Amino acid sequence: MADPVLSIRDLSVEIPTRHGIVRPVDGVSYDIQAGEILGIVGESGAGKSMAGNAVIGLLNPPAHISKGEIWLNGQRIDHLKGDAMRRLRGKEIGMVFQDPLTSLNPLLRIGDQLTETMMTHLTISRAEAEKRAVAALEEVGIPGAAERVNSYPHEFSGGMRQRVVIALALCAEPSLVIADEPTTALDVSVQAQIIALLRRLCRDRGTAVMLITHDMGVIAEATDRVAVMYAGRLAELGSVRDVLTHPQHPYTHGLMASTPLASQGKRRLHQIPGAMPRLDAVPDGCAFNPRCPHATDKCRQAPLPRLSGGRAACWYPLVDEKVI
Amino acid sequence: MSDFPIPVKPQSRLRIALDSDLFYTFRRSPVAMVSAAVVLVLMFSAIFAPLIAPTNPFNPASLNLMNGFTPPMTPNAFTGDSFLLGTDDQGRDVFSTILYGMRISLFVGVAAVFFAMVLGITLGLISGYVGGWTETIIMRTADVQLTFPSILVAMLIFGIAKGVTPVEYRDQMAIWVLILAIGLSDWVQFARVVRGATLVEKNKEYVQAARLIGRTPGAIMLRHILPNVLSPVLVIATISLALAIIAEATLSFLGVGAPPTQPSLGTLIRIGQGFLFSGEWWILLFPAITLLALALSVNLLGDWLRDALNPRLR
């Protein structure tokens, strides 16, 4: 196996608050290979976006990386500051946000936003950048790209805007794309198109993708591997087929059981009792223990086993319990 | 961060207040605490001026003209009386006059802002909630009002009020006219903010629900919409208070302020500026410092409040 494009090692993010320090990302490790799509899934507040923000260096103060390492193409980037980090953004790491309606500057033509980005990172002339902007829009499937470069964002529909956003994220040809809930704000009808587009572009270019979502459908459809996060920690990490069909962590299991998958047909959905803990009140031991049907005293007291070799961070991984 | 699940458990009001984010950020901001302390001290001394002040400068019978122009903490050449901050041209104790003057300034400021707030909120709620012609009329009126510089509005109102008030009441009217004048020149921004917020809120589910279960528009506006627009209103109110106090001083300079026998801080400054070159600096300096401290603290508090009430800026 080649070196991963992105390698996160034991990453923790901390936010000091009046209620004490909270850790929205706590000891997380995973790799993404070139051309691979890694899905990050979890409830809101589970720390999945925070991890993405940590990678691209856009944590909002006072949030900061407190521990761990981030390696990008063999270069350690978690300690980079200011301009050094800025050069990586867009150039090495592209990012797609959730809401295409607010991701584009309403006052600038999309062509300008594209050329501006390219000219920041690539040593090309304006004319060349303009040419590439049209090509980039064509690539993401915008009809009449040559004219639409002069349009303003409000002249596009939501799905089209997200295509523009993807074009923007990819225009400097980064090796990693972080897509933070890229379809959540879109109509169901265009979600699949966008996912397919993202998948196609990255496969073609060999771009690594971190696809953050809470939508199991998107995970099933688009990703190669999946990381399940709970209360800032990695609960389970494995190939998408394994995790979806044979979850080992009780939380993943519960999550799968509560997700309506097309294959399942009509059936009463399962609910996980309780709610994810506040980040300033994560219980000792396994964070999931208050809600876990299998929890023992060990789960409540002993420090959580870190995910290393195995798939699930659990004392009692479920073995071959199919979700039906 | 705002999407962290927040537990709901019953708490006393005080507990809620002390536990609130507002109080927390307050404790973390030395500027806010100092400003609040200054405002509190000044407000306290204004309210209890009759108890604190050594003399009552509003009682003409108690004044001794020969005490006029006594420098601070220096015995008067004729009467031998000594005053902490000196006396003004009428022999009034500057310290007492400041306390009493602040009373008037604060009263005018608070009342004017309150008036502007009530008017602005009412009209803003109505125009936002009812819409249609009512909205057009209210908001066009607001435009006309904005068209007119606030000091001119205040001067016009002052002129008209002086004219229409029966002569017997005119003397007591000055203060109320000031309140009316400043308040009327200030309601528009409240109305605009409230209207904007109302437009947003009225389409939210909870308002729709309240409407469906048959709440009257008045009740919906008061119980459901109003609480949601209060924080921007509070911010505007704070800053308006400082502006109102200054506006009162400016009007006084233009000769339409508080009567000289019951001077406000602004009137004191207007009077005091006449002694800037003559060496009686204390007549101007102390009221000016007081006004500066008051307005500055209120402004700083307003600043802090704006940031504190806007969770996204925190």
Added chain:
Amino acid sequence: MRHYLHLAAILAVLAPTVQAEDFKWAVTTDPQTMDPHAVNSAPVLGFLNNVYEGLVRRGKDMTVEPALATSWEPIGDGQGWRFHLRQGVTFHDGAEFTAEDVLFSYQRASDEVSDTRSWFAPVSDVVIVDDYTVDFMTTDPNPIFPGSIANWMIMDSGWAEANNTTLPDKENGNYATINTNGTGAFRVTAREPGLRTVLEPFDGWWGDAEHNITSAELTPIQNPATALAALLSGDVDFINPVPIQDVARLKENPDVEVIQGIEARVIMLGFPHEAETLKYSSETTDTNPFADVRVRQAVAHAINVPAILQTIMRGNAEEVSQLVSAAMQGYVAESAARPAHDPNQARALLAEAGYPDGFSFGLKCPNNRYLNDEAVCQAITGMLAQVGLNATLDAMPVQNYWPELRADNYDMYLLGWSPGTFDAEHPIRFLAATPNEERRVGSWNFGGYSNARVDELLPLIQSEIDPVARQAMIDETTKILQDEVAYVPMYVQPLVWGVRSNIELTQRPDNFFLLRWVTVN
């Protein structure tokens, strides 16, 4: 779009003229018109005295001296006055001054639309005897007539006709509102109303120049602090007035000098003699205590004038007991004593009049008319309160003040009076005589004070030629007014001018500033 440039103007500006004799001064109120007959007000007449001249003028000590007339004498037994005109005088535009201009100026100044009309009320006819002799016929003997027309300025008849300004026009203005053509020592070279007025010496002036200025500029500055700053920083050479409170400080400043004098203006309190009830009392609503002379006496005794002069006026004013100051003709020296400040006596008088606990009432006061008027009224309020007279002070700008007084909206008011004729008859006519439209008397007697003997004496005073007999009648009138406390005269407003130390000038008691007495060193 117009875009041409006055190159010459720029060059003139960029190369500043090096003339030490440029003189700049600032006053509170701009002369509102350049027409000498349109408005009878001190700012206008004072300024225009530099530009226009009358048959007679007043000297540095207010004595009447020859100007465009070289001499004058009574005609017969008080039928009028004959004026012999100065020959060889020319107007600024070069026209010659003759008797024709005097007659024209009489007609212009005495017309119904002219504000100066009242000066000529005693005149029945004006007759040109020859080119340089004019007779003024009066209805009654008029001993003070020459002095009473010292501010009547002569305008060139030809100029007025040519420029269609044979009558003043207050409402719409006309040529003479902005332009001037006098015989005076200075001519106006630039006039921007409300902003600045520039004068230059008139080369063809008949008199001998006592000044050395080559150019003078008047700027009205309203805010006293700004005016003072302008003087201190040397931006102007002379300001009038200097705020009283700044006098002491200015005296210590070596760059600046203070010139003080006693003005003609007497500051007094007035009463609603005629009113049935008080207007602003909270408890005394069915009667008018001020109709009782004892109450008015109490007021006079309650006011501590020396204290006002000591503090508010900073020792720069003099107290006064009658309607004219000591500098005026007809001043009664033996009646010079003011009622003493005596709160106890005031209280006793009030008790005697039936008001042992005093009463409340409203005191009206202007706040931009007289020197420190508002502060004085405040002080008066305090002093009256000490004897139980609780005045509510309502101070207002003068534009609101006169209408209030005319509408009788007061229980007591502050008034300043400056006799335009410098004679004691003037305030008697305007303030003491029973108001009478037809006889044109008592027009400023807001309170309607009325005394039959005063009304009887006034016409006699006006026509008495014998100075001794005339003075006796003035004495009697003064005594009556004092006894009845028709008014409470308090002090004479001080004249305080501030000049840069390199300037020499003369302060005339009527507060007129004359450029022809200015020397720039």
Added chain:
Amino acid sequence: MLAYIIRRVGQSALVLLIVGLVAFSMFRFVGDPIDNMLGQERTAEDIERLRAQLGLDQPFVVQYYKFLEGAVQGNFGVSYRQGRPVAEILLERAPATLELAMVSGVLAILFGIALGVFTAIRRNGVLANVIMSASLIGVSLPTFLIGILLIYLFSVELGWLPSFGRGETVDLGGWTTGFLTESGLKALILPSITLGLYQMTLIMRLVRSEMLEVLRQDYIRFARARGLRDRAVNFRHALKNTMVPVITVIGLQLGAIIAFAIITETVFQWPGVGLLFINAIQFVDIPVMAAYLMLISVMFVGINLLVDILYFFIDPRLRADRSGGH
């Protein structure tokens, strides 16, 4: 767009009419012009005659109608005080006020925007916080006091700058300007600081809060995520987006500058329309007051219109929206 402008102009005309009516109804209370027009020795008869001549004995609605009749023909009457056509006087005085307002406005806008951006970007910096707090001093003291203190310091004590007036002016075909002479420029300094300080503080604070608001928008995060330089993010992306509300307020503040010029002009004896207005009040010069208020209203209405038109150029979204009416 054209329909929109026409409708706005129509509304503006209505606003002007109302302003005029309000103004006329209040003139009765300002005082009586008669006393200033007649001397000490006037009689009651003189007063009545002059009042009738001026039409002051008529109901104010009639006076208003007559004023409108004249105003439509460009005739604003004759000043009671100066006996000259009001239009002429206003034209004479307008350059002084406009130049002062312009300089103060430019100062306020330049410094306001620069400091606003600075304090927003360095939100938690010490210097930014000091600037924020210090700027409040400018709005915590009345303008007239600031003006007097400036005069005291720079004219009287230091003697650097003139204490009053406009200095030498140059006549450019009816427009007198103080920009071309040294004394004219010097004379501008203190008044424009006095006048602009308040507006500068206001603009600065507004720019700051709008910047903070914009800086947390997704498209700014997205711009940062694309690795754009800080300068591009802060100015090209953020500042431009703050401009719509900022321009609105600046527009209104320009009007306020002209209104507040009343006080500054009084303190500095600045020969502009504000001083004229204050004098007019003092002398109850009704034609001047009426014309001044109309002038101010026209300016405001014009500025508002201009601001709205500016929006079109700044915000492409409005170009689409407005055609349908708003």
